[in-house]
Amino acid sequence: MGQDRAQARGIRRQLGHGFDSRRFPAPALSDRSGSPSPFVWVIKPWDRGMLQEIERAVCEADLGVSVLAADGIVRLDGRKLTEQERANAVKQVRELGDAARTAVDRAVAADGQHHAAKWHHLIEEKVAMKEKEIAV
Numbered sequence: 050m051g052q053d054r055a056q057a058r059g060i061r062r063q064l065g066h067g068f069d070s071r072r073f074p075a076p077a078l079s080d081r082s083g084s085p086s087p088f089v090w091v092i093k094p095w096d097r098g099m100l101q102e103i104e105r106a107v108c109e110a111d112l113g114v115s116v117l118a119a120d121g122i123v124r125l126d127g128r129k130l131t132e133q134e135r136a137n138a139v140k141q142v143r144e145l146g147d148a149a150r151t152a153v154d155r156a157v158a159a160d161g162q163h164h165a166a167k168w169h170h171l172i173e174e175k176v177a178m179k180e181k182e183i184a185v
Contacts, residue, residue: 090114090125097121 094100104118107125117124130138 088127088129090127092123092125093121094123 092103094103100118100121100123103123104116107114107116107123112125114125114127117126
């Protein structure tokens with residue numbers, strides 16, 4: 050179920066690339082409801098003039114779904130993943146997760162080093178001030 054939502058979000062993001070997505074983001078163009086199954090998305094544009102634009106954008110995005118536009122709706126028919134495709138997707142997600150985790154670890158380490166250097170500098174200044182007070 051989460052995979053279907055992620056795929057739907059990806060489709061919505063891709064829809065914005067066929068036209069000016071700042072003026073017409075995909076959620077503002079249509080309603081996605083009435084899907085008969087988890088593998089079928091039905092997009093009902095509020096402006097019928099956008100029907101061809103949406104269909105063209107989905108086709109150009111090469112999402113691996115079949116596109117059918119008729120009667121004022123765009124129907125995207127997805128398919129179930131095979132066991133091999135699912136295993137490849139899991140492997141890819143794990144690799145992306147590991148890369149993100151490594152990036153976060155490096156950022157935290159760099160931030161820690163920055164703060165440690167800053168505190169070290171402040172402590173050295175305090176020690177120098179105290180030494181001058183003692184010497185006077």
